[in-house]
């Protein structure tokens with residue numbers, strides 16, 4: 001098993017891409033601390049993976065709070081003895097153009113998407129230095145191809161990308177790799193719809209006109225990229241931005257919307 005014994009922290013593990021990533025990594029032998037605020041969901045996820053080759057330990061934390069981030073790292077050390085990989089996946093979005101975006105919503109996105117990467121990575125640094133580990137940050141293809149009306153989210157994910165490149169340089173001498181995965185349009189709860197509602201919307205063709213591939217992306221597609229970066233295959237990759245987007249950034253004309 002490619003990830004046997006890898007000690008991984010996944011934030012935003014209570015739904016969507018994070019939950020799928022926990023599932024895939026544990027299935028390949030990694031030990032995973034599954035982190036988010038909705039604790040019951042984490043418990044259910046861990047219970048469902050009780051028979052997996054890797055251990056899954058649920059941990060409740062608000063990843064924008066330094067104290068919680070430090071407690072998260074302490075929990076991983078207690079459970080697994082250290083951290084090899086930190087996946088900064090937690091994030092949120094409020095869709096609104098600049099003139100109607102509330103201050104609190106803009107600041108909320110900056111906290112959930114940007115401050116979280118800062119405090120969680122900083123909290124994990126000592127452990128990542130010991131393991132010569134890796135940080136994987138979730139960006140978004142909207143940075144390369146901003147859709148109208150999502151300025152706050154685009155700005156926050158742009159910051160994630162810039163931070164990751166800067167960190168890849170700052171931490172490279174410690175043997176720590178820092179990379180970004182940019183999902184395209186993947187059904188999840190992020191935009192306030194249920195996964196089923198999003199799938200139905202995509203199935204009617206709304207998103208397909210924007211992609212090269214005529215297939216709906218799946219959280220598993222992103223989880224596979226995380227697994228690759230977390231494993232031996234990613235050994236010589238740092239400062240990279242990897243699109244998992246069905247060709248969304250190629251910029252097909254907006255046929256249907």
Ligand SMILES: NC(=O)c1ccc[n+]([C@@H]2O[C@H](COP(=O)([O-])OP(=O)(O)OC[C@H]3O[C@@H](n4cnc5c(N)ncnc54)[C@H](OP(=O)(O)O)[C@@H]3O)[C@@H](O)[C@H]2O)c1
Nearest residue numbers: 012014015016017036037038062063090091140186188190
């Ligand atoms: N789905 C897409 O199409 C897409 C595209 C590009 C990028 N992304 C990025 O991929 C990542 C995962 O998104 P998703 O689509 O899976 O959305 P999602 O289903 O809404 O998941 C977001 C996760 O973040 C957690 N979270 C948010 N704020 C948090 C906080 N303060 N503390 C701890 N956990 C927090 C949520 O858990 P709790 O509410 O339980 O805390 C939830 O588990 C995000 O960074 C998102 O921006 C997604």
